[in-house]
Amino acid sequence: MDRITEKKLENKRFKKTEEAIIMAFFLIKDYSNTERFIRAAKISRSTLYRHHETVSQIVPDYEKFILKRYQKTIQKLPTKTDLYNIYRRTLIFMIANKRITQFLYKFGSHSTLEKMIHCLRPRIFASGKITNNEMFRIYAKEVVGIIEQWELDGFKMDGIPSTVGKIMYLTNNARRQLGPITSQK
Helix, strand or coil: CCCCCHHHHHCHHHHHHHHHHHHHHHHCCCCCCHHHHHHHHCCCHHHHHHHCCCHHHHHHHHHHHHHHHHHHHHHHCCCCCCHHHHHHHHHHHHHHCHHHHHHHHHHCCCHHHHHHHHHCHHHHHHCCCCCCHHHHHHHHHHHHHHHHHHHHCCCCHHHHHHHHHHHHHHHHCHHHHCHHHHHCC
């Protein structure tokens, strides 16, 4: 069962509770203390457990939610969409989901962003710029680094063109830059 869904977030009460839960993460340092956590969130223990199985399950619940939302967004793009516009749309998606993205960036494993890039794998391989799995693995980590730098700079909309430009530079030069790395085994 998905704890966070589009339908649930349409409910004002559910959304308000989730905002309080996310804010509690930013307010306290010890998330393992459930009592302290629910006091910081200003919710009851039963409310917490109606929303999430445990406090430690909150971040994975949001990771699962954002990945599903992202996959739906990418699937809606026409098949012929070029990589520049796919990455542009990815950064816009992150801005549109800024609160959750910032939450996951700070408290989640950085693998969420990597998993988003892996959703693009078929389109990236179709471009012919990345030619094998090892190259893709390194490429995905490099793209994540570029996007993380944009995140650290504040998720600014005006930073999208330069961030996508950096990703496309890496993409267009992947064979030359990453090819030798992947063939040295």
